[in-house]
Amino acid sequence: MIESFFTPKKIAVIGASRDPHKLGYGVIRNLLKYNFKGNIYPVNRSATEILNLPCYPSIDELPEGIDLGVVVVPAVHVPKVIQQCGEKRIKTAIVVSGGFSETGEDGRELEKRLKESANKYGIRIIGPNCIGSIDTHTPVNTTFVVGMPEQGGIGFISQSGAMVAAVIDWARGAGVGFSRIVSLGNQMDVTETEMIELIGNDRQTEVITAYAEGISDGRKFLNISEKISRKKPFVILKGGQSEKGAEAVSSHTGALSGSKEAYSAAFRKSGVLEARTMEEMFDWARALAWQPLPKGKRVAVLTNAGGPAILAVDALEKAGLELADLTQTTRDYLKSRLPKAASSKNPVDVLAGSGPATYTLALEALLTDETVDAVVVIQAPQDWFLPASLAEVVGETAGLHKKPVIASIMGKASVDEALNILHKRRVPNVAFPERAASILSAMVQRKDWLNSVSEQPGKSSSHLPPDTDRLLANNNFEELVEAYGIHLPPQQTVTTEQDLIEAAKKVGYPVVLKLLSPNHSHKSDIGGVITNISDENELINGWNRFIDIAKSNNIEMSGALVQKMLQNGQEVIIGMKRDEQFGPMVIFGTGGTDVELYKDVYTSLAPLSEQEAREMIESTIAGKKLKGWRNLRQADIDSVINALINMSHLAVNHPEITELEINPLYVLKDGEGSFAIDVRGVDNR
Structure with a gap:
């Protein structure tokens, strides 16, 4: 049913307006301007027509069969509007209106009423407080934002409407094509995971991207994301990765595993690539949509200038990639055909005076070399030829091989035509070569994850030892880990001095002595761990010291642990x-x-x-x-x-x-x- 958010046939715009400065006007304008081929029904009790479309005074008077409602009315009226949509059998709605849970307690109460109305009639809702949805292939644009991206293969899901507005504007200038875009707002009903599944199964979408501030259901997200990631790349940018949740934990483990680490671990587990910036997310998305994955980490750099090549090599190394060690055959070939002062070693520097023909033979040689998994092609600005002519040969040569090529035709003012050519050839270009390393690293991560999918963890239930209930009832975590095959050193718990002496003899010197207390777990902080005890006198002195430590720190001493001293580990x-x-x-x-x-x-x-x-x-x-x-x-x-x-x-x-x-x-x-x-x-x- 939620497919109607992207492929509706009949749309009602409830709260449509004749005022060009209002959102209800913008929605109508975009549906018309960007060639929605279905029927549009503005609802406005005060108008007879908007942009030459006849208006309807109420939802009740709309024709039957409407499959999507776009609601742009004041928040206080939205629950009633959704009830009326239900009575009209409209089963999906986008609530653009703000003023709900994002505003405080009154807004949360209003959103609760909205949800009750939607649930009563089985209406699926995107929002409230959202921008809407776009499908460039249908085409349909239910947003009020000026602009429509080109058709393409990138899907974008965002919990922030402002991010969607920015991406729409950026995409128009960058020449990047999108398939579907959706702003989810407060996610009162339709969640990010449902959208991941829907857009992930869309045949026009080659790569999924998402900006997320939270995940509604972690386990469901993991399940769906892993299934989708097996079929196509999924890149996410996580906002709001707070560490405050670690403040109340009582162990090192908790302090070291805050929300950021949890999300990153979840993304890795499900094959989701985690970007650090919006720029990085869409750099990766273009390359993953357009280029084959590399077989390994070995990269060749082809350049006409030393400085940019050095930056590229530094970035590749930082990203965990390797410079390919070219075969002698490739080096001999390049040496015989490049200018005398050129470098035939990786990075291959053809020098500033070389033109597209030299780039072509060098790129062909590198892509043919068995030691090369990917190539970065750099062209620093020069006056010898137009960047567009280089873009033509890079695009053509790259298309003949099944290895990724990332271009960095540097500059801005002079490269627009070159970028258009590269984009048509599905070769991504970055303005500065360091960004190519990030892209190739993401592609290698994707390849490695796909290769690892066949190895699944064993079922934990088959590893359940007997008698764990008794161990847990007594909080006996040491014996519990030992039951799971994690070995303990020879050791013994004691409560008296005589037991202490016998235990040390049994364990064998040297030993470690640890103070045991039911109300203090960080023993070393108060001197409650003594290592390398080699005889009985040191042992008794240590016991007496623990008694003094317990008194001075006002803690209960329940005994001590005598443990074999392990060394050289x-x-x-x-x-x-x-x-x-x-x-x-x-x-x-x-x-x-x-x-x-x-x-x-x-x-x-x-x-x-x-x-x-x-x-x-x-x-x-x-x-x-x-x-x-x-x-x-x-x-x-x-x-x-x-x-x-x-x-x-x-x-x-x-x-x-x-x-x-x-x-x-x-x-x-x-x-x-x-x-x-x-x-x-x-x-x-």
Whole structure:
């Protein structure tokens, strides 16, 4: 039914106006100006016609069969108008009017009444407080904003009407074509996820883009977005990524996994590419719609100037891409055909005096080279030839190969014709070459995600150990993680000095002594952790020191933990946290006492596949150290991968656990395993 927002046959504009300065006039103007081929029915009790269209004094007097109503009346009248639409069997409506939940308590009450009216009659509503919808292929433009983008393959969904207005104006000047555009406003009814599914299944849409300030239903978003991402690229710009939600958490895990990390983890899980700016989002969208995906990260740079090439190379490296190491055959070929002073190594510099013919042979050679996955073509402004002539040969040559080509014909005033040519050839152009690195990085991310889709995480329910209810009833998080295959070092809890001495003998010196208290979890902050205890005298002194610490800090000492002292390993943190929107998340990063200082962490949604766990490790400084760094030996990374996967199953299986962290997980050298040194959790029951 919501397809009618983009392919209506009969539209009623309720609140249509003869005043060119009012929104109700703008909607009628756009429907006519941009060639809507269906019937338009203005509703205005005071007018007989608007823009030569006969008016209807009321909704009741409209003809039957209207499939979309556009409502532009004062907010206070909207619930009644929607009721009248229901009585007229109009099943979809766009409520442009503002003055609802975005204005405060009175507005929220009004929006509640509006929703009740819509629900009573089964009317699907976009808005309120929105701009409307556009389909360039139908065509239909229900907005009041001046302008209509060219036909194209980019769909755009926005929770901000101002963003839609800006994109419409920008698209007209940039020559970028769109398929469908929609402003969702307050999302009282139709949500961003429903629109993602609708536009994602539209055959004219090649790439979906979205500006979102929030997600209405996190799990549904994940499900729909992943299905759509398998079929076509989806790029999102998330606004309002506040960290305030982390202030009330009680563990490092919570503090390190705020809303920003949760959203980013959700986007990665579902194959959604997360842009940092509007410019970046539409740079990516054009390239993803127009160009094939690269097979790898190896990039060749073709230029006529050294400075722009250096900027491009710097940006490529920062984006995690690589300069292609050209084959000797390619270098010999280029050396024999380029000017004598030109560079036949990557980046290939044909020099300022070279023309389109030289660019052609060089680009053809690079695209043919088996070591090259993508090419960036740069042309700095010069006086030897028109940029349009270069655009012709770049577009033609790129079209003969199945490798992405990103152009950077630099400048503004002199390149309009060149840009038109490149756009017709479906080759994206950026004004400055650094932007090409961001584009290619996004394309590589897309390729990697598609390659990883075949590896799915195992079902967490099949990893549920026995007797977990008893462990959770006693808040025994240490034994719980051990039940999930995350090993603990030899250790023993004691409550008396005699038990302490016996435990140390059993565990074996050297040992670590940890103060246990039911009302203080950060032991190291108050001196409640003593390491490398080598004999009984040190052990008893440590016990007595804990008694003094408990008294001076006014905390209860319930005993101590005697733990085998592990040595020559590395400290990392692994943990889980439950996000309100997206459910259980797992974190990995640098552990120990400085974990919150460095904030070297990576967050993923549970459950994890082996590849996702490996990506978490490889994306952090902690992971680079585990591979071996300077004087550090390679650590047992496989054991960390297993610990992360097991932690993810634990997170899925036990929704009653709000937070759980192992800090540190002590990782020994390759083949010797990893051990949970300190385990803390929060049970919300």
